[in-house]
Amino acid sequence: MLCAICVNFDVRELLVKAAAQPPKGFNDPTAPDTLECLRPAIPHFFEHHPNLLSLQSSIDECDLCACIWQSYASNAHPNELVHDELLKGTNARQIFIGTTAWDATLNGLPHVAVIQNGERGAIRILASFEVCALRGHEPLDHQDLLARSIYSNSGSQKCLQLAARLLGDCVNKHKSCSSQYSTSSKLPTRIIDTEGVNPRLVDGGGQCGIFAALSYCWGGDSGFILTAATERLFREGRPIEEFPPTIRDAINITKALGIRYIWIDALCIIQESDEDWAQEASQMREVYRGAVVTIAAACASKTSEGIFRERVASNRPRCWLDWRNGDKNPSKVFLRLGSELWDERMHQSIPNTRGWVLQETLLAPRTLWFGQQQLCFECPKGSVDEAGRTVRIVEVYRSKEFIQSLRQEIIPSWRRQLITLLREMHIPPAAAVPWLSLTNILQARDLETIRQRAIVWKPFTLQGYFKPPGVFLGMSHFDFWLTIIENYSSRQLTKPTDTLPALSGLAREFHRATGDTYVAGLWKMDLIQGLTWTRASLIPSGYIEDEPTLLDQYLAPSWSWASILGRKVLFMADSQFDRVKRFAEVIDVNIQLATHDPFGAVKGGSITLRAPFLELDSQDLLSAPHPSLPYPKLLARISDMLIAAVSSEYGQKHRAYIGQKFAILKLIQWRRVLRTTERACFLIPESVEGGNDWRRIERLYLTARETVLWDSKEVIDSLAILAEIKHVLKRRVVRII
Structure with a gap:
């Protein structure tokens, strides 16, 4: 149900126009094969209601107006929603529908934005939407511009098939990921073999193989651990029903991904042995770096809770729109609030408050997050969620791209000497010296000459990426x-x-x-x-x-x-x-x-x-x-x-x-x-x-x-x-x- 204004809004035309814009980006000097595809915003594509008061008056008869108003009202103070306030300032200005700037890298999707122009060129965003298609009912054209509906259960066969496809795309299509991270690595000292009916503990024996790792929270409620007394039972194989739900679900995910082995700390380290714990803890880098993927139980605070979840339907109204591609019976797409499915609880969950989990997720070349609302796959190329949305890590240090660049960059001894010398001379720690050699430094007669020769810069980010203009010396x-x-x-x-x-x-x-x-x-x-x-x-x-x-x-x-x-x-x-x-x-x-x-x-x-x-x-x-x-x-x-x-x-x-x-x-x-x-x-x-x-x-x-x-x-x-x-x-x- 749409009002007389919204019925004229053509969402397909907007997205196609947004995608057709030439990118305003640049080649990343740290990853020459990557081209940034930042498309500019189209803020004034469609003229909507003349002001907020008009928008509010239409919410009972129009789904789109109701979605926009609900998004705005949920973030506004109640005093700002009274009749008199809606006639003041920016509230009284024309409303437009367009798109925000968006990055097409990794199939990023344009977002529909509802805006008002404020004072001095400022823009206020009232609402931001993803345009989605029901799985199995996608329109025939421009499907790459649409997000998808999520599955009703994260443990369903189709959801796990999606997880396997996301992992396969990274392994087979991301050259920079596959060239640095081999799918087959040296197996850990002990590992769980999932082949057969009963998972069992086996020795790595210095062999190479493909394995997954589990990142989760014990929660202090599990006695299902490897000890000297239980080792024989684990090596013989234990029925999957005996495993705690979180570990049992992780084993089933591993099988669904087509992987035979999984490393789980509680079952692969002798918990009562300080010596074995210290030995295996020192190998964490090799374990998580060597795993082809780390399964993160982001929604479980203890092993008894399990990983899989029923997805609760959103209580926000969905607004259905025609995909106007000329068909007599056009497909339907729906709008979903941009913040509706980005699961902040996934990154603020109990596991992500644990110290061990930080390095487990950073060291892993690929992480498959199972959250409360959806799953998300993350690799050095970026992060894509179950709905098809690309998410870029804002904090540079927390991105797998940064860890990947760290692994690629081994500073030679002469450059270390240069770094030490520059720090002693109090040159700021973020410095790019594109042409300056150690000899140039040593030949300089005074500190000011050296400072003039060094091009000092500050690190900055674009959509979460680190873009150093010049030779990165590692000083940051x-x-x-x-x-x-x-x-x-x-x-x-x-x-x-x-x-x-x-x-x-x-x-x-x-x-x-x-x-x-x-x-x-x-x-x-x-x-x-x-x-x-x-x-x-x-x-x-x-x-x-x-x-x-x-x-x-x-x-x-x-x-x-x-x-x-x-x-x-x-x-x-x-x-x-x-x-x-x-x-x-x-x-x-x-x-x-x-x-x-x-x-x-x-x-x-x-x-x-x-x-x-x-x-x-x-x-x-x-x-x-x-x-x-x-x-x-x-x-x-x-x-x-x-x-x-x-x-x-x-x-x-x-x-x-x-x-x-x-x-x-x-x-x-x-x-x-x-x-x-x-x-x-x-x-x-x-x-x-x-x-x-x-x-x-x-x-x-x-x-x-x-x-x-x-x-x-x-x-x-x-x-x-x-x-x-x-x-x-x-x-x-x-x-x-």
Whole structure:
């Protein structure tokens, strides 16, 4: 049912016109075989209602008007929907139907957009729709411009056939994927053989084969695991009915994909053996990298829930339109809200809050996500969902394309030397030097000449892609690593001691690309920036937890972000500033590994720095400083900071003893030239009983300069503190454990 206006809207003509536009893109220098196909928007294709009030008056007689109004109203404040407000400002302007800009790479689909023109050329989108066809009832022409209806159950034969087809398309048609990732890889130490009636555990034996891997959440409710006592039963083969639903569904998916083997950690690692667990955890990179596909149980929070789901029909009205291709009985297509099926719950689900899952999905060359509402296939070429829509990853570090480029880029030794030298000279970490060689650098007589020769650029994204204009030296790898840590640290781990092991596979990838030394969650070449971390307080159930007691187990050296419990880790990234000056210099790094894995757990470690240093005449940083003590402003700032941080680093690390000393150590200073903003970062260490070592207990940021209309108290206090200590900081060699 359409109103007198909507009946004239020709959705086929709009989509065909959108597809016929020439692309406005460019060749990707990191992937020469890829052509971006960005089509511009067509915002004013069809003149719709004259204003929102007119649109609202038509919703009872027109399905299209009802869909548009429902989309707008669901995101608007109730006060904005009253009669008088609908006559004001942008609300009173003409409504148009057109398309947004869209990228045809990987069969991306144009979206129908309903818009109003705002002030100064701004455009307000009232609604965005996909144009869909029922499966089996597609029109005869331009089917590639239409999305599809989803299947009623994700475990249905047709849905699993679609999953197999998506995997097959990647393996057989994506040259860049198939050339880098062989379908057959070395089998893991142990693996589940799904052939026959009863799945059974077998040894990999160094053989090669095609296998899948499972990424899922145990949920703490499963005793169905591999132990010394159960190994014989698993090797003999157990009836599929005995397997927990999530694992049983994963085995059935593997069979439907035509794959014989699947790796499942609970069944392929001896769970009661610390030695076997450590050995197999260090092989995670090879397992997930070698699997032809990783099956992600995105809708299951525990093994008893299963993977397959009945799809709940959307309660949003569908608007049916004629596909006007000249047929006497034209096919019908329907509009679906653009946000209706993009399953945010899939990426915010319990499995995606788990620390281990991050590297499992990033390391996998292909992931098949089974969500609540639909399945989605992701590979380095992009992501396509069950409805036929292409989804591009916005966060560059979270895309398989980035991991693929990381694997392709192994930095030669001369380039590593160049990177090290440039960082020492404080050239920003994202730098492309298309023609500059190490010889050119060494022959330059002064720093300014070198800076003039280097073409400095900032990384940017287009539809989620990383587009470096020139030779990518790998200097931004460290910024990407810090971004990964920020995401990873906001996830949960069952055991705090898994913090570093659950990252070991990703660390191996970065080491392979950069050749740098991995040091307890940070990188030696970028250690000074890495030390600027701070970690948010634990906030369970929305309430701030009481101040934590001292940690009863060793996690990492005090200078590593992995040394304490908490929520998201934040770094002050060099790339945010135009000028960077490092005051601290790394003299030595020592790491004591807990296992044979150089990227896994540690049992000790130290760094030796040469940096501006000042001992504080105070044995209690929490108390207000006595007026007679030196540097009262600094001590007051530190005291206020520690008291305000309820679940602070200090609360988890401080170990008091008689005669203890505290100090500050200047790490780094950043500056934004145009905004005349300047920040300085200091570490606050405490002395360790029985030696000359120090322990990091907090970090301190001070604002050295800030462009503001008025001087805030924080800026004034920071300037006073910096003036207070300016001439008393003395360079000193300090060892921090």
